[in-house]
Amino acid sequence: MASQNLLLLPGDGIGPEIMQEVKKVIAWFNEKGGMSFETDEGLVGGSAYDAHGQSISEEDMAKAMAADAVIFGAVGGPKWDDVPYEVRPEAGLLRLRKDMQLFANLRPAICYPALADASSLKKDVIEGLDILIVRELTGGVYFGEPKEIIDLGNGQKRGIDTQVYDTYEIERISGVAFELARTRGNKVTSMEKRNVMKSGVLWNEVVTQTHKNGYEDVQLEHMLADAGGMQLVRWPKQFDVIVTDNLFGDMLSDVAAMLTGSLGMLPSASLGAPDGVTGKRKALYEPVHGSAPDIAGTGAANPIAMIASFGMALRYSFEEVAAADKLDKAIANALDKGLRTKDIASPGQTTVSTVEMGDAIIAEL
Amino acid sequence: MASQNLLLLPGDGIGPEIMQEVKKVIAWFNEKGGMSFETDEGLVGGSAYDAHGQSISEEDMAKAMAADAVIFGAVGGPKWDDVPYEVRPEAGLLRLRKDMQLFANLRPAICYPALADASSLKKDVIEGLDILIVRELTGGVYFGEPKEIIDLGNGQKRGIDTQVYDTYEIERISGVAFELARTRGNKVTSMEKRNVMKSGVLWNEVVTQTHKNGYEDVQLEHMLADAGGMQLVRWPKQFDVIVTDNLFGDMLSDVAAMLTGSLGMLPSASLGAPDGVTGKRKALYEPVHGSAPDIAGTGAANPIAMIASFGMALRYSFEEVAAADKLDKAIANALDKGLRTKDIASPGQTTVSTVEMGDAIIAEL
Ligand SMILES: CC(C)[C@H](C(=O)O)[C@@H](O)C(=O)O
Ligand SMILES: CC(C)[C@H](C(=O)O)[C@@H](O)C(=O)O
Numbered sequence: 001m002a003s004q005n006l007l008l009l010p011g012d013g014i015g016p017e018i019m020q021e022v023k024k025v026i027a028w029f030n031e032k033g034g035m036s037f038e039t040d041e042g043l044v045g046g047s048a049y050d051a052h053g054q055s056i057s058e059e060d061m062a063k064a065m066a067a068d069a070v071i072f073g074a075v076g077g078p079k080w081d082d083v084p085y086e087v088r089p090e091a092g093l094l095r096l097r098k099d100m101q102l103f104a105n106l107r108p109a110i111c112y113p114a115l116a117d118a119s120s121l122k123k124d125v126i127e128g129l130d131i132l133i134v135r136e137l138t139g140g141v142y143f144g145e146p147k148e149i150i151d152l153g154n155g156q157k158r159g160i161d162t163q164v165y166d167t168y169e170i171e172r173i174s175g176v177a178f179e180l181a182r183t184r185g186n187k188v189t190s191m192e193k194r195n196v197m198k199s200g201v202l203w204n205e206v207v208t209q210t211h212k213n214g215y216e217d218v219q220l221e222h223m224l225a226d227a228g229g230m231q232l233v234r235w236p237k238q239f240d241v242i243v244t245d246n247l248f249g250d251m252l253s254d255v256a257a258m259l260t261g262s263l264g265m266l267p268s269a270s271l272g273a274p275d276g277v278t279g280k281r282k283a284l285y286e287p288v289h290g291s292a293p294d295i296a297g298t299g300a301a302n303p304i305a306m307i308a309s310f311g312m313a314l315r316y317s318f319e320e321v322a323a324a325d326k327l328d329k330a331i332a333n334a335l336d337k338g339l340r341t342k343d344i345a346s347p348g349q350t351t352v353s354t355v356e357m358g359d360a361i362i363a364e365l
Numbered sequence: 366m367a368s369q370n371l372l373l374l375p376g377d378g379i380g381p382e383i384m385q386e387v388k389k390v391i392a393w394f395n396e397k398g399g400m401s402f403e404t405d406e407g408l409v410g411g412s413a414y415d416a417h418g419q420s421i422s423e424e425d426m427a428k429a430m431a432a433d434a435v436i437f438g439a440v441g442g443p444k445w446d447d448v449p450y451e452v453r454p455e456a457g458l459l460r461l462r463k464d465m466q467l468f469a470n471l472r473p474a475i476c477y478p479a480l481a482d483a484s485s486l487k488k489d490v491i492e493g494l495d496i497l498i499v500r501e502l503t504g505g506v507y508f509g510e511p512k513e514i515i516d517l518g519n520g521q522k523r524g525i526d527t528q529v530y531d532t533y534e535i536e537r538i539s540g541v542a543f544e545l546a547r548t549r550g551n552k553v554t555s556m557e558k559r560n561v562m563k564s565g566v567l568w569n570e571v572v573t574q575t576h577k578n579g580y581e582d583v584q585l586e587h588m589l590a591d592a593g594g595m596q597l598v599r600w601p602k603q604f605d606v607i608v609t610d611n612l613f614g615d616m617l618s619d620v621a622a623m624l625t626g627s628l629g630m631l632p633s634a635s636l637g638a639p640d641g642v643t644g645k646r647k648a649l650y651e652p653v654h655g656s657a658p659d660i661a662g663t664g665a666a667n668p669i670a671m672i673a674s675f676g677m678a679l680r681y682s683f684e685e686v687a688a689a690d691k692l693d694k695a696i697a698n699a700l701d702k703g704l705r706t707k708d709i710a711s712p713g714q715t716t717v718s719t720v721e722m723g724d725a726i727i728a729e730l
Contacts, residue, residue, distance in 0.1 A: 076560070085563075085566060088560065090560040090561065094561070120486050120487055120490045120598060120599055120600065121485050121486050121487065121598075122485055122486065122487055125485045141506075141528060141561075141562060142561055144525075147562075147563050148563055149563050149566065149567055152531070152532075155532065156531055156532045156533060157531070157532050157567055158529060158530070158531050158532075158567075159528075159529070159530045159531075159562075159563045159564035159565070159566065159567030159568065160509075160527065160528065160529050160563060160564065161527075161528040161562045161563055161564050161565075162525065162526075162527050162528070163506060163524075163525065163526040163527070163528065164523060164524070164525050165523070165524045166517070166521055166522070166523050166524075167517075167520065167521045167522050167523075168521060193612075193615070195441070195453065195455040196455065196459070196506075196507055196612075196615075197506060197512075197524075197526045198450075198512050198513055198514050198524045198525060198526055199524035199525065199526050200524070200526075201450060201514065201524065202514055202522055202523075202524030203524065225616065226615045226616050226619040227619070227655075229594070229616050229617075229619050229620045229623075230619045230620065230622070230623040230628070232620075233485060233486075233598065233620055233623040233624060234485055234623055235485065247558075247561075248616075250558075250561075250591045251590065251591050251594050251613075251616055252594075254591040254592070254594050254595045255594045255595065255597075255598055255620060257595070258594075258595040258598040258599055259598060263595070290592075
């Protein structure tokens with residue numbers, strides 16, 4: 001395999017600790033897995049702000065644009081609650097998503113068998129759960145203009161955000177959802193609020209049309225996003241692939257992740273369109289969980305979501321399916337042997353540290 | 366008690382059936398409870414559209430504006446999926462909310478002890494759950510302009526919705542939340558996405574300021590709305606009162622309702638500001654569940670949320686607290702005796718019809 005270029009952006013909070021474990025995994029694949037990854041590292045979020053007053057530097061942005069894949073930790077924390085809006089930690093992540101045009105965010109919500117008891121839901125409701133949320137990531141209320149606070153005088157201000165979706169944006173994200181459904185349960189549920197939002201009306205229309213234009217073999221269902229939230233809680237196994245917009249996807253994927261009892265375990269992939277010449281997609285991989293500043297530095301962080309995110313990179317950026325399967329299996333084996341970080345331990349169960357979990361996964365490889 | 370004026374708007378689907386049971390309850394309070402309610406009835410939603418091509422007629426709107434309280438069933442159904450956006454069933458409800466200026470939507474999510482097993486969540490997670498979601502109901506992306514679909518040519522359209530919040534809107538809804546918290550657990554959690562939305566930044570700022578201006582005895586906590594959705598699933602008992610905007614409130618209250626396992630049981634109140642002269646608030650009461658067209662006419666609908674919504678009217682519009690308590694107790698008693706409609710029955714349990722449940726509650730009164 002030709003040498004591949006990874007940019008590691010550990011970020012804030014537990015980001016650096018869990019990235020440390022991914023580095024061990026990358027080294028293993030270089031030494032024993034016949035791969036040839038070259039890694040570079042940059043700053044993002046609060047740590048970038050502390051270093052140079054921006055949530056990501058132009059230099060690191062350029063590296064991200066050139067990398068074969070970006071491996072991203074997490075950003076944010078109370079330390080930066082009062083920095084100006086434009087340079088808040090999240091701005092770095094949002095800029096990466098927007099400039100790299102990572103419109104397709106894949107968030108699997110699976111329930112690891114060893115952890116079915118860790119959920120707040122009844123075991124039969126979530127055991128074997130395997131859904132994939134396909135969230136639109138470069139449009140909607142996250143980026144629409146106007147987005148501003150206006151001073152109206154008299155002590156009154158007005159906060160404005162704009163949800164905008166164009167036909168092509170809905171077309172390409174639903175295309176991704178239909179393609180992925182074919183590799184899984186062959187069913188797509190599209191969620192919006194067409195009863196209240198015009199962008200929801202368009203969303204519904206374009207998904208329906210895209211389905212007609214070449215995906216009629218896939219089962220398509222429409223659901224209002226609020227009803228979708230309910231149904232996720234009631235009986236999540238009714239879903240296979242869910243496709244939805246940026247904001248609904250943010251909410252629904254977090255709810256779905258928490259259902260599984262495996263929040264510290266869930267990876268995500270954010271993908272761009274295939275390049276016209278090389279066919280390669282820009283891509284960023286990150287855990288679904290956040291920067292957990294409360295446990296940063298204590299060795300309690302669960303590195304699995306971060307390691308599994310690298311697994312998604314193997315699968316989606318490098319087409320190393322066997323290696324990805326091997327890594328997923330190593331994670332499952334470590335869990336089956338009873339290794340638990342604090343977040344996934346049952347009361348009374350012995351826990352291991354971030355480093356110990358990383359080592360155990362390497363040992364399983 | 367002077368005569369009070371109720372406008373009943375049964376709406377679509379199971380709306381008329383469950384309203385029928387409320388009528389029996391109203392009659393009971395008139396005959397045996399020393400009250401004097403006068404009722405009038407109107408059309409809303411699909412049934413209004415079928416009758417006169419509008420989702421609510423001007424005449425019924427005028428009645429709603431004049432009523433002491435509106436008792437609302439549910440609207441919508443596949444029959445009206447293709448009617449023009451402006452006259453879709455939901456438009457009638459949205460117009461009532463907007464024209465009556467019902468900015469405060471109170472959605473209790475409580476777990477009825479008799480039903481703790483009906484939830485998809487583990488019993489210890491939801492047993493005794495009692496949270497109140499205070500949702501802003503006349504602002505945000507529901508009503509902001511522009512709200513339109515533009516034809517861009519080349520087969521491209523653009524769907525636009527606008528989220529708008531002014532200081533005074535956030536002030537008054539958070540005031541309601543703080544006041545209500547004082548009558549309960551004395552804690553308010555405010556939810557927004559200030560890390561992505563400017564309206565969220567303003568929301569956070571104004572709630573914090575309102576807290577400082579006279580509510581510092583109440584505990585205030587801020588949470589990002591996506592994290593809030595997660596925490597609702599993880600450990601909902603951490604919450605007392607949640608205050609949030611129209612769209613997040615829509616999603617989060619549905620998730621919260623489903624957690625309880627008691628969706629067919631949950632009422633809601635939508636209140637306006639007190640009138641400057643009389644001190645009376647305009648008000649509309651409706652169940653949290655929808656019109657359930659799939660079971661309409663089968664006698665399977667659970668009338669409890671609808672009856673409990675009338676109970677909220679007794680409490681909030683008529684200050685008949687003893688009567689409201691009596692009605693809530695009658696509902697709890699019927700449940701304790703094992704009466705179940707289909708939606709809340711455990712496998713194998715005998716079920717009763719809509720009418721039988723209504724009769725049983727009357728008998729308990
Ligand atoms: C950190 C934040 C900007 C981000 C989002 O809202 O998209 C996060 O919640 C996520 O889901 O990746
Ligand atoms: C029917 C619909 C317009 C409404 C809403 O979105 O507000 C409903 O979901 C609700 O929560 O009352």
